[in-house]
Amino acid sequence: MNKHHSINVAIVGRANSGKSVLFNTLTSSHEHTGNWEGKTIKGIRKSIRFRDKKIIISDLPGVQTIDIFPNKFKREHKILMNSDIVLNVIDSTNPQRGLMFTLQLIELKKPTIIVLNMADIAKQKGIKINKKLLEEITGCPVIETVATKKEGMTELLKKILKLKSNLKLPKKIAYSQDIEDKINKITNHIKDIKHNLSPRFISIKLLENNANNDFSTLNQKTKQVVENIIKNLEKRFGYSSQILIASERLHKATEITNKVLTVQNVHEKGWKKKLEKMTSHKIWGYLIMIFGLGGLFGFTFKIGNYISLLFDKASSFLHSYWNLYLGVSSASQLGWSALESMIAIFQITIPYIIPFYIILYILEDLGYLSRVAFLTDSFMRKLGVQGKSCIPMMLGLGCNVPACLNCRIMESKKERFLTILLTTLVPCSAVMVVVMGLVGKYMGLGWVLFLYLLDLIVIILTGVVSSKIIKGKKTHLIMEMPEYKMPHLKTILTLTWYRVKEFLLIAAPLVILSGVIIKLLEIFNWLGLISSILSPITVKWLGLPSITGILLILGILRKELILITLASLLGTTNFSLVLSHTQMITLSVVTMFYIPCIATISALKQELGWKKTLYIIIFEISLAIILAGTVSRILSIIKI
Amino acid sequence: MTILDLKEGQKALVKSIMAGKNAESRLSNFGIIPDEKIKLIKKPLLGAIEIEIQNSKVILGKGLASKVIVTTQNE
Structure with a gap:
């Protein structure tokens, strides 16, 4: 360079x-x-x-x-x-x-x-x-x-x-005489220390003695001098030097602001104030939060189902023509399954992803996620994390990968690990596709909400229990409350489009490939063999059809594949042909928890290292098996 | 009394901060230092608290808020 x-x-x-x-x-x-x-x-x-x-x-x-x-x-x-x-x-x-x-x-x-x-x-x-x-x-x-x-x-x-x-340096802005004297005193002392930073800056930092700095590398003599100056100052004012410097900056900033700023009274838009009042209200705030999140899924469900049904009709129409003109040979089957996987993407995935992301991005751009952090802080502390953890967790509803990376906003190691753990339990949009496409489509919105509620309970219990086991420092929430702003439509649509594009570019080839592989396995009769390896768990314990074994293996790549591959295996998206209602719920519960997808695993590895990632994987696999088996048993007793 | 003891809408003056250097630094970064006027805006049951200080709205966890000692102006 x-x-x-x-x-x-x-x-x-x-x-x-x-x-x-x-x-x-x-x-x-x-x-x-x-x-x-x-x-x-x-x-x-x-x-x-x-x-x-x-x-x-x-x-x-x-x-x-x-x-x-x-x-x-x-x-x-x-x-x-x-x-x-x-x-x-x-x-x-x-x-x-x-x-x-x-x-x-x-x-x-x-x-x-x-x-x-x-x-x-x-x-x-x-x-x-x-x-x-x-x-x-x-x-x-x-x-x-x-x-x-x-x-x-x-x-x-x-x-x-x-x-x-034409390099121009900022002007010196002088603080009060007392502080300036001390700064000068320190500056004189560090004259011989070679440093490429401004001496005034170094002196102020030494005087400020801020908690974010590690002064252990400083030589003993300078340390002693600075310490004495600080002690002297703190004794005179009764506050720590950190507060004194902060207060100097605060008053200077206010002084400058008062000089350069004029405010004319302009009529402000009322909606922001009203929204502000409602969404952080003691009672309304929580109700709006619950209905807002419910609405997110309700809306996605309605729109998604409607579009999905349109694609269903188109697909079965197309399939009958395909068979009519190409016959029912192995080759034509293979061709159809490749085509069907492609159609399945539009049938099962896209209709739900688009409305979901649009709403999630509107909430984010509006500034609502900060309100959720505000409203839930005390509650989240009981789970071992704090209000800010809600932000990556809400984003996790979209995709766990960026959400796990966003857990870096957490300041302590313990909180970061816990937030990541809880975020991987949040059902992402891929899981939503499976839940909506199976349970939502054939059993109704009520059961979808039941599954999400179950997930919420699991998250709460996991948080409460693991916060007791894992040791570490807790930090407190402090942030500026951003004002609501009008969501920027173009930004939202662009971001949604990026999500869809990413999905099409990464998932579509994977979908087609796994569709073809599965069909090949089926033609050569290997499908049963592979599925039978997992059958003690899938068939005996969970009561699912043996074919789900291979689906769950593919699902590690991307969870949508569970449903899309099933569609290409069946040659239709009418899943009620092979799965009973209890099986739909069981499969959804497994999908929600059984393992973070491969992209999330690599994000986890990057953030936490292999050991902790492995813990999370083992925990979630056991959780999924135990929970789904239990749910399946309860449901078959009460016969839904 | 601490910020937590204020009622919604009540104004007060920050007296001192009973916390370690780290918390002190974080609070001062948001303008929460002695002799500054604050107003408690919201204090929802399950949430954090929202205060107004120097025309800004800041939210802080209840644990942190309990370290900020204040005095009401009519005292």
Whole structure:
């Protein structure tokens, strides 16, 4: 790489200021973003070309305080320290909060551009920020953007080039005399320590003595001097130096905000306030949450069933023509089963996935997931996790893979493991396809809800029990409550389309391949042999047809395959021909729990290592077998 | 008294934070430091609490909230 010709740009800012959207718009990529804190966990880098210059942009959302010897987000800090230019994204509707963070960047003395994002919402609220004055005070170029609408992007790129060719450092912003004296004292002491960071920044960090820093590498003498200064200061003010510095920044940020900000009273849209009031209400809040989630599945069920039935008709019509013109030979059967697997995708999967993701993304974009975190925090603590765990768990309803990766927002190891464990128990959209396609279609919505309720109970019990067994630190929930925002239709449709596209690209070849393999096995009479290996469990204990053995093996690849392969084996999607109602429920329970799919397993391995992944797999297989067998027995006694 | 003892809609002044450095750092990052005015907005039974501080809305777990000592203004 040619270092001299590329510009390293780091995007930082407080949670929920729109960093990810800005990053996406700048790099026109489609990394997933959402309206809640800590969304982008992995620092993402992308390079773009602008006017013959290569600009490498890094999104560093984990950096919420700027630390000198960080004990968290080390890699992100390194990228930040090595960057040429910092883009400090600020939520224009609440610049005071953003400026508290900006002050730390100013201490760092890196060329910084202040990006006043969400300028459109600020305008709606009658908030006006005097850019010129803010530029004068901070010494940083200031720009207004609306990342969601791609406004201000070219200008921002121009500003980056301009700042790079004409480097300008932020102005020093002085704190109160007391604190400044101490900073100077420390600065004098560390004069001979060679460091590529600004001495003022190092001094402030030493004085702040922030919990996020690991000062063990510091030499003894400096440590002693700093300690004395801190002791002296704390004795005089009665607060820790950490609080004193935080308070300095807070008051500076407020002072600057009061100078640059004017608010005109504009009539605000009432729906946000009303929604806000309702959804976090003591009683209504919980009711809305329950009905909202119920509605998510109810709506998916209704729409999915309707479309699925249309495809059913088309498929059987097509099948009769196929047999009429091509006869019923082995070759024609093989051909039909390949075709049937393809049709089955549209019959069974797509009708449910599309409405489901649209609603899930609307809830996410609206900012509702944060409300769920808020409403359930105390309850979740009983499961050994906290409110924030609800966010990956809700996302797990879509797909467990990104959901498990999102568990990185959990701060302690124990909470992360538990949240991941609970997330893998959440029925993903593939499981939903099986449940809706079997139980929903032939037994009705009531039984679907029963299965989801059963899943919820399993999650609660697993959480309560394992939180007692697993030792570790618990953390507390603290986050800014994002305001509701109007869901951005285009973003939602794009994200849904990505899900469907991904499904078609990855799952469809797999579906066709396994459909053909199964048909070949059937033609050569090997199908029974393979299925019989699992029959002690599938047939004897679970009371399922022996064929489900092979389905469950294929289901490890993708859980939809259980249903789709069954369809291609039968040559129809009328599953009531081979499965009784009890068997449908049993198969659904097995599908819900028996093993995380292969993609989830690899995500688990990446996040937890093999040992813990293996624990989860063993736990879930045993859970599925025991639970499904029990359910099957109970159902055959009460005869549904 | 702590934030938890406030009623919904009640205002108070932060007095001190009875917590370790880590919690202190997290709270101060959200502007929750001594001498700041806060208002309890919501306190649902199964959930966290929502407060307003410096025109921002912050949610914090009840365990953390119980470490923030406050005093009501008419005291």
